[in-house]
Amino acid sequence: MKWGQESAGGAAEEMPDMLRVHARTMELSLRLLPCSLREPLGLAYLLARVSDTIADSGRMASGERDARLEEIQATLAATPLGELRPMNLSGEFSPAERGLLDALPRLLVLLAESPDREELVGLWREILEGQLFDLRRFTPGSSPLDHAELECYCDLVAGSVGRCWTRLIARHVPGALRVPVQELLQPASDYGRGLQLLNILRDREADRVMGRHYVVEEEVAVYLAQAREWLAAGERYLGAVAPGRILMASALPLDLAKATLPLIVAAPPCTRAKLSRSAVRRALAAGVLSLVLPRRADPV
Numbered sequence: 086m087k088w089g090q091e092s093a094g095g096a097a098e099e100m101p102d103m104l105r106v107h108a109r110t111m112e113l114s115l116r117l118l119p120c121s122l123r124e125p126l127g128l129a130y131l132l133a134r135v136s137d138t139i140a141d142s143g144r145m146a147s148g149e150r151d152a153r154l155e156e157i158q159a160t161l162a163a164t165p166l167g168e169l170r171p172m173n174l175s176g177e178f179s180p181a182e183r184g185l186l187d188a189l190p191r192l193l194v195l196l197a198e199s200p201d202r203e204e205l206v207g208l209w210r211e212i213l214e215g216q217l218f219d220l221r222r223f224t225p226g227s228s229p230l231d232h233a234e235l236e237c238y239c240d241l242v243a244g245s246v247g248r249c250w251t252r253l254i255a256r257h258v259p260g261a262l263r264v265p266v267q268e269l270l271q272p273a274s275d276y277g278r279g280l281q282l283l284n285i286l287r288d289r290e291a292d293r294v295m296g297r298h299y300v301v302e303e304e305v306a307v308y309l310a311q312a313r314e315w316l317a318a319g320e321r322y323l324g325a326v327a328p329g330r331i332l333m334a335s336a337l338p339l340d341l342a343k344a345t346l347p348l349i350v351a352a353p354p355c356t357r358a359k360l361s362r363s364a365v366r367r368a369l370a371a372g373v374l375s376l377v378l379p380r381r382a383d384p385v
Contacts, residue, residue: 097195099188100127106181107134110341110365117334121257125201128192129249132205133212135189140216144177147220154217160193161206161213201253208249215241219297229298235308238299239278239285247277247322254331261331272322276339279315282308283342283349290355302354309350316342316385323380336380340368343385 104112104127111130115123139145139153178186196205215238222230230238251273255266262269285292285299286308292299300308319339326332341360344367348358 114334114337117330129205132209138182140220158213208245211241211245223297229301239281243277243281244274247273261327264325272318275315276319276322279312282312287349287358313385
């Protein structure tokens with residue numbers, strides 16, 4: 086299917102609904118952003134969610150999932166952006182997942198026409214590399230990830246998002262950053278890695294059931310300390326963002342992570358810590374002050 090055979094306008098109209106269905110807390114952050122940032126970051130999220138849906142489909146053979154992700158990689162590597170054949174996926178998907186997968190050609194047109202195309206393609210390449218690593222690394226009987234592997238994985242799928250988020254802010258709303266963008270890329274990476282590691286710790290039992298051993302239980306305390314260290318870098322990052330909607334959007338994931346951390350620590354074995362809706366609402370309400378006041382760094 087050629088890029089030009091689909092309507093970019095149609096995909097742009099679909100994006101808000103798709104984000105409400107698929108983005109969950111991310112959609113809360115996106116809603117706070119100015120349109121110049123909301124559109125490219127929303128598109129980046131949906132594209133990553135497409136490949137994640139393929140990578141996580143337990144009803145598709147691992148080899149087929151690998152091949153489909155490689156097809157997307159090849160499309161992104163072409164100059165100009167190449168063609169993507171229709172994906173006749175064999176797995177069973179929910180109606181929402183099927184709708185997202187069917188929207189991929191239209192989302193790719195938006196990507197091809199985006200003024201931020203180079204940045205978004207680079208981000209998706211990194212995320213795809215992480216998704217393929219995840220898919221290939223975990224085979225029946227495989228050992229848990231070691232520290233270096235886990236750090237690399239977190240960087241590919243989430244540290245990359247922090248870097249992209251920061252570069253897009255610098256490009257579209259440069260006054261929102263109080264320091265040069267290059268000084269923020271490392272704390273932005275650590276912030277993303279901390280959020281991803283927290284998700285891994287929260288979901289570790291469910292992941293083990295699916296054969297993905299990211300961490301061994303005996304080292305959970307070590308990884309919680311690592312997550313706190315990376316999230317503390319997120320606090321420093323937020324200190325360099327001027328008060329306003331961009332700061333509130335950038336801070337919301339950290340506020341939710343700080344509320345989730347004690348739940349993970351206190352959760353009984355084999356249970357998943359889950360933040361209540363009221364806790365999410367409290368985090369949103371607390372973030373309102375960042376519209377007019379600088380971020381106050383609290384311990385993570």
